[in-house]
Amino acid sequence: MKKHMKKVILLLAAxxxxxxxxxxxxxxxxxxSERKTFTVGFDAEFPPYGYKDENxxxxxxxxxxxxxxxxxxxxxxxxxxxxxxxKDMELKTGAIDCIWNGFTINGRESGYTWxxxxxxxxxxxxxxxxxxxxxxxxxxxxVVVVQADSSALAAFTGGDATDExxxxxxxxxxxxxxxxxxxxxxxLEAGSVDAICMDYGVAKFQxxxxxxxxxxxxxxxxxxxxxxGFKLGNTELRDQVQDALDEMEEDGTxxxxxxxxGLEDSICLGEKGTDSAYLQDYDxxxxxxLMTKVSDIxxxxxxxxxxxxxxxxxxxxxxxxxxxxxxxxxxxxxKLLEIIAKIYISIMRGTPLMLQLLVVFFGPYYVFxxxxxxxxxxxxxxxxFSMNYxxxxxxxxxxxxxxxxxxxxxxxxxxxxxxxxTFWKIIFPxxxxxxxxxxxxxxxxxxxxxxxxxxxxYTEMFTLAKQVAAAQASIMPLFVAGIFYYVFNFVxxxxxxxxxxKLAYYE
Amino acid sequence: xxxxxxxxxxxxxxxxxxLRDISMDVSEGEVVAxxxxxxxxxxxxxxxxxxxxxxxxxxxxxxxxxxVSDKNGKAVYADKAVLHKLKNTFGLVxxxxxxxPHYNVMKNITDAPISVQKRNKSEVxxxxxxxxxxxxxxxxxxxxPCQLSGGxxxxxxxxxxxxxxxxxxxxxxxxxxxDPEITAGVLKVLRQxxxxxxxxxxxxxxxxxxxxxxxxxxxxxxxxxxxxxRPEDVIDHPKNERTKAFLQKMA
Numbered sequence: 022m023k024k025h026m027k028k029v030i031l032l033l034a035a036x037x038x039x040x041x042x043x044x045x046x047x048x049x050x051x052x053x054s055e056r057k058t059f060t061v062g063f064d065a066e067f068p069p070y071g072y073k074d075e076n077x078x079x080x081x082x083x084x085x086x087x088x089x090x091x092x093x094x095x096x097x098x099x100x101x102x103x104x105x106x107x108k109d110m111e112l113k114t115g116a117i118d119c120i121w122n123g124f125t126i127n128g129r130e131s132g133y134t135w136x137x138x139x140x141x142x143x144x145x146x147x148x149x150x151x152x153x154x155x156x157x158x159x160x161x162x163x164v165v166v167v168q169a170d171s172s173a174l175a176a177f178t179g180g181d182a183t184d185e186x187x188x189x190x191x192x193x194x195x196x197x198x199x200x201x202x203x204x205x206x207x208x209l210e211a212g213s214v215d216a217i218c219m220d221y222g223v224a225k226f227q228x229x230x231x232x233x234x235x236x237x238x239x240x241x242x243x244x245x246x247x248x249x250g251f252k253l254g255n256t257e258l259r260d261q262v263q264d265a266l267d268e269m270e271e272d273g274t275x276x277x278x279x280x281x282x283g284l285e286d287s288i289c290l291g292e293k294g295t296d297s298a299y300l301q302d303y304d305x306x307x308x309x310x311l312m313t314k315v316s317d318i319x320x321x322x323x324x325x326x327x328x329x330x331x332x333x334x335x336x337x338x339x340x341x342x343x344x345x346x347x348x349x350x351x352x353x354x355x356k357l358l359e360i361i362a363k364i365y366i367s368i369m370r371g372t373p374l375m376l377q378l379l380v381v382f383f384g385p386y387y388v389f390x391x392x393x394x395x396x397x398x399x400x401x402x403x404x405x406f407s408m409n410y411x412x413x414x415x416x417x418x419x420x421x422x423x424x425x426x427x428x429x430x431x432x433x434x435x436x437x438x439x440x441x442x443t444f445w446k447i448i449f450p451x452x453x454x455x456x457x458x459x460x461x462x463x464x465x466x467x468x469x470x471x472x473x474x475x476x477x478x479y480t481e482m483f484t485l486a487k488q489v490a491a492a493q494a495s496i497m498p499l500f501v502a503g504i505f506y507y508v509f510n511f512v513x514x515x516x517x518x519x520x521x522x523k524l525a526y527y528e
Numbered sequence: 529x530x531x532x533x534x535x536x537x538x539x540x541x542x543x544x545x546x547l548r549d550i551s552m553d554v555s556e557g558e559v560v561a562x563x564x565x566x567x568x569x570x571x572x573x574x575x576x577x578x579x580x581x582x583x584x585x586x587x588x589x590x591x592x593x594x595x596v597s598d599k600n601g602k603a604v605y606a607d608k609a610v611l612h613k614l615k616n617t618f619g620l621v622x623x624x625x626x627x628x629p630h631y632n633v634m635k636n637i638t639d640a641p642i643s644v645q646k647r648n649k650s651e652v653x654x655x656x657x658x659x660x661x662x663x664x665x666x667x668x669x670x671x672x673p674c675q676l677s678g679g680x681x682x683x684x685x686x687x688x689x690x691x692x693x694x695x696x697x698x699x700x701x702x703x704x705x706x707d708p709e710i711t712a713g714v715l716k717v718l719r720q721x722x723x724x725x726x727x728x729x730x731x732x733x734x735x736x737x738x739x740x741x742x743x744x745x746x747x748x749x750x751x752x753x754x755x756x757x758r759p760e761d762v763i764d765h766p767k768n769e770r771t772k773a774f775l776q777k778m779a
Contacts, residue, residue, distance in 0.1 A: 527673070
């Protein structure tokens with residue numbers, strides 16, 4: 022009992038230290054009077070607003086605008102690609118000065134200090150040209166995908182989604198989120214989704230780039246406006262930027278840049294009704310109590326916790342026996358089998374798990390032209406994880422087996438045990454004891470690696486935490502996620518520790 | 529009756545000729561002690577006889593049945609089933625015991641008779657208890673090898689070999705991994721087995737023990753049997769120079 026108390030106290034101490042660290046990270050301010058640089062945060066996979074071209078340069082409509090604003094203010098532009106899910110953290114901590122990236126005002130009015138709207142964009146639907154979908158009502162029962170925390174997502178599930186959109190949303194067969202448009206199009210091409218809902222400007226660009234394989238529906242889901250988002254209350258910087266933009270609008274530079282990017286149909290700067298978000302007062306949102314906030318977050322994250330747990334348990338169930346099998350093949354007397362196992366292990370250990378997951382999921386389509394169903398997503402995650410971890414376990418098992426003295430085999434041989442009996446009765450039990458510490462290490466890594474399932478848009482714990490964090494513009498969900506992983510691993514370490522103790526009866 | 533017959537056994541490791549031409553046999557009830565300086569090939573001989581190593585050429589018969597036959601100077605082993613049956617006729621006690629560390633004493637002794645020889649469990653366990661009493665370890669059934677001294681572990685290893693009811697037992701330097709003061713317990717057990725007319729082939733450095741217990745001494749050097757005969761002849765009146773030199777060094 023005393024020992025357990027000690028562990029609980031240790032756990033609490035660790036958590037409070039983490040909390041202290043987080044609270045201690047107060048945001049620092051850069052005084053605008055001595056401003057020399059202007060850091061724009063953007064999603065580098067969002068053409069034509071901001072993306073990486075063939076030469077590896079970040080270019081785009083928004084970046085050109087930002088460059089012009091900097092020129093007029095005498096600032097140096099810093100282009101900072103960000104992970105879209107962490108944009109609020111980037112902004113809050115001062116790592117970036119603004120989000121300027123086809124950033125939708127609608128629905129986020131109170132979350133940022135806004136510039137005037139400068140682009141009017143609508144949400145449209147893209148389908149494969151060979152599909153029978155020609156209007157929104159055809160999407161009934163179909164699989165629709167959107168980018169995580171995108172305007173398209175807000176148009177269907179946001180607080181101010183229209184009743185028509187809600188009805189449309191309910192008619193979908195399945196509704197999924199991916200982290201970037203590239204994987205959305207890969208999914209659409211591979212047949213695992215039927216339609217992508219996305220911004221008009223991006224859609225127009227993508228359809229042009231990708232040829233006539235894809236078609237945009239004429240009917241639109243919603244219309245929306247883009248602005249530049251600054252940290253709440255940072256009106257000083259906002260005004261400096263807005264003044265420069267207004268100037269550019271007057272002298273025609275703005276329209277010229279828009280034309281360069283084929284966006285002349287979408288611009289709306291200076292038009293009526295573009296400044297409602299710009300004019301709103303800074304209003305600190307009502308503070309909820311910490312406890313309700315946390316329990317609310319836990320509730321939202323619980324589905325992700327189960328998903329992470331499922332990945333973890335299933336991966337262990339499959340990868341441990343698979344690892345033993347690969348280990349056996351690796352130790353085979355047949356040279357060819359040994360080489361095959363060696364190559365397998367070398368590839369699995371030598372390439373990123375994230376890439377392996379993508380290969381497992383999209384491979385069947387690109388190699389055999391079999392369309393992958395959405396339901397395959399979860400299986401692909403389990404297959405990818407199991408194959409990867411099996412390679413590591415195989416090497417651990419091999420080291421464990423080779424550490425067993427030759428005399429054990431000889432004693433078994435003289436006593437007449439068969440090879441199978443020798444392995445299962447004599448070698449395997451001793452191997453298990455030898456490999457427990459390194460296996461514990463791997464299992465703890467696995468707990469944290471479950472978050473890599475996001476690569477296949479499988480919503481596990483960490484992906485969900487990032488989404489909730491983005492929606493609440495708060496770092497709290499990530500902190501809660503951190504505690505979840507820590508407690509999870511604490512339990513894992515405890516179980517493995519008692520297992521080790523149980524096997525300590527012999528040397 | 530001859531339990532073991534070996535003729536013209538040869539064995540090399542690469543260029544190193546370890547056993548050059550060994551022929552010997554062992555009769556039922558006979559105790560044979562093999563002496564010789566280290567590097568003389570005693571252990572390799574024992575490992576070839578117990579089939580832990582394969583011989584290059586020569587032939588070998590257990591209880592009159594061929595395990596290895598010589599075909600044009602190459603050793604040809606009998607098929608698996610025959611070898612499995614013949615392996616059942618002998619036991620081997622290792623220098624460093626090689627007990628199974630994850631099994632307790634009882635399981636170390638009974639597991640092979642039960643799962644290899646498919647004998648009745650309660651019968652085997654009752655016999656194991658008698659064997660433990662015989663080697664002076666009654667009441668140690670539930671101990672694990674790591675809880676026993678080296679001498680006790682070696683006595684468990686002897687009980688494990690005996691539990692298989694072998695016709696003969698090989699001992700590979702059974703006391704050389706032990707402290708001198710605890711070798712006595714192990715030698716006592718061996719002496720007792722000799723009195724019971726257990727057939728034994730013992731590789732050892734214990735000259736006195738060999739003289740007292742063995743019916744026959746084989747002296748090996750440089751991969752050959754240099755001299756053999758009754759202990760009082762070989763040990764007390766050696767004819768060969770190398771035997772004399774070895775015995776002088778050991779004395």
